[in-house]
Amino acid sequence: MTQNTQKSTPPPQLDRADARVRHDAGLAGALRGFVDQIRSGDLGMLPVVLGLLLISIVFSTLNPIFLAPNNLVNLLFDAAAVGLIALGVVCVLLLGEIDLSIGSMSGLASAMTGVLWVNSGVPLPITIIAVMLTGALVGLLFGFLRNKFEMPSFVATLAGLLALLGLQLYILGPTGSINMPFSSPLVRFGQILIMPAWVSYFVAIIPGALIVYGSMRTNQRRSAANLSSGGMSVAVAKAAILTVALIFAVFYLEQGRGVPWMFGVFVLFVVFLNYALTRTKWGRSMFAVGGNAEAARRSGINVQRIRLSAFVVCSTFAALGGVFAAARLASASQQAGTGDVNLNAIAAAVIGGTSLFGGRGSAWSALLGVLVIMAISNGLTLLNLSSSLRYMITGAVLAIAVIVDSLARRSRASHGRA
Amino acid sequence: MTQENAGPEKGELILRLRGVGKQFGAVTALEDIELDVHAGEVVALVGDNGAGKSTLVKVLAGVHQPTSGTIEYFGKQVLLDTPAAALEMGIATVFQDLALCENLDVVANLFLGHEISPWRMDEVQMEVRAWTLLQELAARIPSVREPIASLSGGQRQTVAIARSLLLDPHIIMLDEPTAALGVAQTAEVLNLIERVRDRGHGVILISHNMEDVRAVADRIVVLRLGKNNGVFTAETSHQELVSAITGASENSVSRRAARKLEEVGEDQ
């Protein structure tokens, strides 16, 4: 009798042997897990989504133009450059480092674009490659200073801020500003090029499709390997919500000019970095070094090389962001990359949920964070507020983001989630 | 991934240390250390707190650079200048402080630095391998997808031990591996040490628990104040071992024992 029952129960799945763990299954389970996660201080994207909602409500009641389709299209145009810079910032923040020279790097990049492409007639692709290589070189230098002299990245990049700004002013020369031809592909890319409607709609359904396909494949492989598989309901629900939201967004933007190519390219970079951070050994090593550098070293990770790579990626993205900014403004000037660019980029990464303390974050935080920052800046401009007030408010938002980050970290520590 | 090392001949000399010293500024942590480890042998390293056991292990793991002396590995003098170099050669270590990344989950920690397919990590295969390894250690770990920060001390220790086994090393060094473990888990670790030895690997075990040491060790190497202080076997009497560790036949352990004996005598 007992023999029989023992035979009929299938062997327990590898990861389901421990009876103490509640295994959340299905939609309700996923929801419960999500609430647990938020409670323990693992906030993820929640603050930023709430923030975006709040900002939209406040600004659209103050000035209805804020939510007009064409204003949002402009917002996306503006977001791409800072977003790219923020993407690089995510990489250094993951290591618990910082790069304060990104603004100057982007300014230098736009100056180089002006000098090489407009003034000297170097073909545009070669100019962009040269600019990005310069960025990579600057990143190598920061990484070298950090590795060889243990120079805190805070100081090294602060010095870099000044030096790169000097270089920018130097190569711009006495005129101080270079205008770019309006009919050129670069400026068209930065000001008018819009994805065809069908491309936008097509792109909008890809993420949902990928989620469903990906989770189907994972589930298959997991059950083949005798591991529990979560079922499809969660994935399908997620995909459905995401697809509906994206299609609606595209539909809404299509009421205006549509989705800018510039923003599309930025999102492509986000997807690419997200893959690199979550699915490759390099990304895993980044998180490990950010979490516990000594442990990472003892696991055989070349910590110095990971650091070098982070600084290189950061400065390269900053350089590319500078090119985007030049395209957006159709000029390279002494003002490019100064003012609030630095803080906007760092604030975007932090607001999006990348921790200043290292070891936590994601590429998506750059995308969401830059939308918040740009929405605030755009809304304040619509209210005709002076830049003095804008700076103060952006500063306050950054402070709030850091406070949320610190509180979440404390809560995670007390809930044993690192 | 887990390349099957063609195990060395049993009894073959794997590791040979001669005159190894380590200086931390003014502190001499190790001085003129000699140590041999053969294939299929468990060498226990014992000594008081601060005797230099962990320092020696770290030198062999490539974490610290020795200030003097030579290390021979399979008869060839080697330079263990990074932990990566030591791991590459087949020297795996469970550190006293475990050296895990608290923000990563169990699977990520187990495979850190040695992920399956680096450009497209195979999470499913890694998870399966993780469960098999942990089950070998009778691990009580609820989920391998939780960050290490949420595990108990003993669970973390089990993860660290499992990680050292992952690469099928020639030598495995365990720095107080059972300090935080439960009864069953300690037994499993001792079983595991014997299994690893029978497979022809060398084991260096550091422990303050003389019972555990006697249970598995083929040789007991005593360190005292950073120097060699004799090599013993499991048959050596407890008293002799303690006096080697503390450096005198008249020591706090023997005094305590004598006092206990007296008290018993008075009671009668």
Ligand SMILES: Nc1ncnc2c1ncn2[C@@H]1O[C@H](COP(=O)(O)OP(=O)(O)OP(=O)(O)O)[C@@H](O)[C@H]1O
């Ligand atoms: N990084 C370091 N810098 C300076 N001194 C050190 C360092 N690491 C160890 N020491 C010193 O070296 C000596 C040996 O330390 P070690 O950690 O090897 O002792 P141990 O035998 O492992 O002790 P325990 O049984 O407490 O673990 C100690 O005196 C310690 O203070």
Ligand SMILES: [Mg+2]
């Ligand atoms: Mg020690």
